[in-house]
Amino acid sequence: MNNLLITKADNAVANFVFAHGAGADMHHEFMNQVTQLLVAEHINVIRFNFTYMVKREHDGKRYPPDRMPKLLLAYQEVLNQFSQAERLNGIDVSLPLFIGGKSMGGRVAATLLQDSEFKDVSENISGLVCLGYPFHPQKKPDKLRLEPLIKGKIKTLIIQGERDTLGNKEEVLNYQLPSHCQCIFLDDGDHGFKPRVKSGFTQIQHINSAVQQIVAFIHE
16 A cells, blocks of 8 residues: 655654544545644644545545455554654654554554554554544444453543543443543534534534544643
């Protein structure tokens, strides 16, 4: 895979591999906004497209997400590049490395970290960040995806909209996640952190708040 998009920060203190969600690629506005805000906080951001998104870029056709094994291999391939050189496209690969993503991207990262098959890759990861973790498919609250979070041991930050249809605040609190998982809820936010107008908040305010939480998490 040679589709890395690296946004380099001045005086960087960490690297963050940021994977996209199921329906939008690495250039989506949400991905761009989070990236630019993190870079302003001296964090290098590394984005990439999963294989099915690369195919969409090439022929313009829409494809469903790949199965988890293929998604894991794509993420692993990105992480492998950090162990093959002292610098990667101008960034220092020896900086603390955090991984995660938006929705599906965060789920793939979480799954990778608790999969014994990828143990060598995960040993060098400092933390996991999930923005809008898909705790269950839409309208299927009983089909839970908690295993990667429960089995994982690495410190984890989950930032979730209170109204997220893939895991709202009430549902998530009832899951009683393990102590290594820190969950922050954004007032009235949906899966993309967008609140209703009556809430008094805006989506960009919530994205800014999410980034500040990520920065604090990285500096812990």
